[in-house]
Amino acid sequence: MEALADVGLLLRLRGGDGRKSRGPWGGGGGEPGGAESRQPMFNITTAVMWLMIANLAVHLARMLLPEQADDALVYDLALVAARLTGAMPWGAVDPLPVVTYQFLHAGLDHLGINMLALLAFGTPVERRLGAVRFLLFYLACGLAGALAHVVAFAGSPAPLIGASGAIAGCFGGAIRIIAGTGPEGRLAGLRQIGILAVVWLGSQAVFGVFGGGIGSAEIVAWWAHVGGFLAGLALIGLFKPRA
Secondary structure (H helix, E strand, O other), X not given: OOHHHHHHHHHHHHOOOOHHHOHHHHOOOOOOOOOOOOOOOOOOOHHHHHHHHHXXXXXXXXHOOOHHHHHHHHHHXXXXXXXXXXXXXXXXXXXXXXXXXXXXXXXXXXXHHHHHHHHHHHHHHHHHHOHHHHHHHHHHHHHHHHXXXXXXXXXXXXXXXXXXXXXXXXXHHHHHHHHOOOOOOHHHHHHHHHHHHHHHHHHHHHHHHHOOOOOEOOOOOHHHHHHHHHHHHHHHHHHOOOO
């Protein structure tokens, strides 16, 4: 996921100096000058913090393993589409990798990029949803990314790893929150969401066709990004607390 470019798109969506649409990033849409509206965008929230700690702890633990043991662990816990579709014999189907693949990363650079993106996009979403709802939303987006990948690459034996599908869902949820609270009205907000979604999906398609993939040995993981993003756009409303 290209985190810096996505941050730029979000900032342009907010427009101006950001004061009119500060609520979603500050946690409650409070009045300007209130305690909630003064919260900085990167004031880390509880679930985001624990997700970052979990991802870092898993990676550090893997670094202590011998290379052969780490390779075996990754292949057992990564998302291998061919194992789930039956295209590759592997015994009984184990659904656990649709969750565990989200906590494995190819290296410190891959981990760092994803954690920066999680901090940027997960924080405002958690402020709107609360910790428990956010965690469920995050895992649901990761699951949607896994399903999209399996459908697109049903026969692939390449292991897919990384949190970017779930984080793409956080990005989708974040733009729904921001566009939905702008001063221009609901129709303008939907138009902003549509434009941003088309631009982002187009960038992922270009990246998938021409770019190299992080998190997959042979194929680009952009379908997981797309699946997670679309899930975030579609599901965020279901996870919002009732007023």
